[in-house]
Amino acid sequence: MNWIDIGAVDEIPVRGSRIVKTRDGCVAVFRTGPDEVFATSDRCPHKGGPLSEGIVHDRKVTCPLHNMVYSLETGKAQGADEGVIETYPVRVEAGRLLLDGSRFAARGAA
């Protein structure tokens, strides 16, 4: 793990999301509760919708383009839909957001 401080948790509204640019593309960081956060790929595998712009409910997000619902925990599409989004380790410590950068850095080092 290579925890990178990406900002204060308060920068994301509860049930909102912000993106982080990485060399793997945009990562969406979701805040589902005061201290509960998840990070996934920002791209819906269906038609490329920006998941960070979706409505966040429970521990799920609904893609703004065609209402595909993904679990933020497993990355799996819910209901009858199929598809998986990448998930990344992220946590809150003392009000700061820490994203595991090892998966992005690995490629940079290569």
Place this chain on the structure above:
Amino acid sequence: MTRLVVIGAGMASGRVLEHLFDAAPGAFEVTLFNAEPRGNYNRIMLSPVLSGEKSYAEIVTHDDAWYAEHGVACRFGERVTGIDRSRKVVTSAGGEVAYDKLILATGSNPFIIPFPGHDLPGVVAYRDLEDTAAMIEAAGTPGASAVVIGGGLLGLEAAAGLRLRGMEVTVLHNTGHLMDRQLDETAGYLLKKDLENRGIRVITSANTKAIEGNGRVERVVLEDGTTLSSDIVVMAVGIRPATHLGQAAGLETGRAIKVDAQMRTSDPDIFAVGECVEFDGTLFGLVAPLYDQAKVLAKTLMGEDDAFRVKELSTKLKVTGCDLFSAGDFTAGEMREDIVYRDPARGIYKRLVIEDDRLVGAVMYGDTSDSTWFFGLIKDGTDIEEMRDTLIFGPAFQGGGGAAADPLAAVAALPPEAEICGCNGVCKGRIVEAIDGGAASLSDIRAVTKASASCGTCTGLVEQVLAVTMGDAYASPAAQPVCGCTDLTHEDVRRLIKSRELKSQPAVWQELGWTTPNGCHVCRPAINFYLLADWPLDYADDPQSRFVNERNHANIQKDGTYSVMPRMWGGITTPAELRALADAAEKYGVPTVKVTGGQRIDLLGVRKEDLPAIWYDLNQAGMVSGHAYTKGLRTVKTCVGSDWCRFGTQDSTGLGIKLEKVLWGSWTPHKVKLGVSGCPRNCAEATCKDVGIVCVESGYEIGVGGAAGMDVRETEPLAKVATEEEAIAIVTAFVQLYRESAKYLDRPYKWIGKVGLDWVRDQLADAEIRAGLIDRFEISQSVYRKDPWAEHAKPDTARRFHPLADLNVEAAE
């Protein structure tokens, strides 16, 4: 004898001494320092002392006789100023005391936010007996008022105690719901409601600006200008471990003094216990782990093996009548599933969080009778797979077969005299009678018995009685619920929001029995609209419950860029505006500039990060958001009318601009487009708009319910009036009626199809009803008739349009 010096006579060190004197009497010669001028008392019982339910004497755990009996040298009221580890002595005003073993039990200090005026007399923390005494004294003045800053456990106990002593109490809490560390929103909402019922005023999302007064606290001022008069201010916003002594002595500290599982600090002869301790990255504030630490430390001092470990904690609020329980971890982690149970009529809410077939967290409000059992499941990590379906009903339902889990069976088992509808006092037997008498549907039952005809929360129950009694003959109603979170229809929800005065989303979720923790993408935008339409002054619009376009105040395009379309009132623009648009298009590299069907100019292909800047530029040229992205007033399309046209009968452009200035910014169930044509040739195509006005020589013909989308429909005549003022009044009242009664996402023509144009005409024809509608529209517009672009172009909000971080850039640096 081992010389043991203890710094701090609190609950943790008190417990250590008890263990030592029990297990090894005479083995230790103890010197006990305490900064407070007294020995150990039960600090968590300060709340009953404050409320008057207990006296100080009753909460003393160790009195002088106890200390004397065990030969403790008490140095109360004497602050230790330093530790010399090399010489193994501690220093205080009274000189030096040598130790073989030293215990730091310095506890914590209340955190005081340095608002202007935080140091005025009358500002207290809620930490010790002095604070409590100050509060009791303030409450002695009849009619005195108190402000409590901090709606956590301690703050609320202070508020409840002061209220019991007769003070006017206001609680200020900076986040959206009370006790946000321990409770979720719904439980926080119920708690707020209970406290308000006890006469405590609660302001959430409150930002304190200053504490003011002449030589003493007199009032608290909030950022929004609210002023609360106050004879005492209790600051209960948190605690900080008191690490100063340990730090100065060079002990290893993080957020507190670091200890190992034997409670040993980085110096083998110095130990720490209680709130001043950090173990494995964790701090401690509740009493249960402190007592565990005390037990381990006593064993360590006696040379026995033991190890402290962090256990699950539970929280209960010590306010009589507020029944809440919170345990485990219900906010963080992965692979979790919620089970939610709500009983709105009894104000009960339970939520269980499950991970890997184990209960990991629980929040309960209103009924905590099974909390011990649930807490046991959490602590023991019991596998709950077998009882998952009935888990939420508690231990009584386990192992008792499936009957209890089947709601129909439960209804079937109800005796005839069981009350089904509380509002109208209708029992099950009466409903069964009605069914035997021929009633076969929910509406029949409502007509015959009045059951579920008032507040409607028993609708599901009545339907179950129908299903049980009629068997297969009962066809469930075809009414579509809002979404999977509820069985209620949009109409039910709108009616209940008004009749039950539900003014927040958690209130709707709880009182109407939502089955999910916080709704879904289908119900959230609808509920958000209903709340802001019905309670414009009480409810704050929730951007997180809006679709992307409304949240970002621009329309997202298929490539992820946005379109920007400023308002052109009535379709009229100026060379200066056009120049500003052209400049903006060039400056932000806008690939497409499009003239729209609504007589506006649309800039397509703007990057999200550029939105606040382009808005700012257009604002500077006097332009505001065109709301092309909203379920709200879009455009008013006009022709040039009598100003220029040789056929024009009235000033259609002028009326269009006036209408747009009245209606802009308002949110509606779906989008609303207007047209005003200056004569029956209808160049503004007003007769296929949601509201279309066609000017004639004698006045204005107002039509409604047109459409030119997937459905094409001509407007139907609503009214004909002689003056512009009357036309504006009728249109305003019509829009408000639509706002108040339509289902979310029904365009006006669909809504009119449901309620009937005659009903709409009748409402608007009644002068009193019409005036009421216009008044309510204006109240709502006092909040919403403003430019969202200007708000979002401010640096603080503009930031939200940018990525949180760019790891590529940071890597390069």
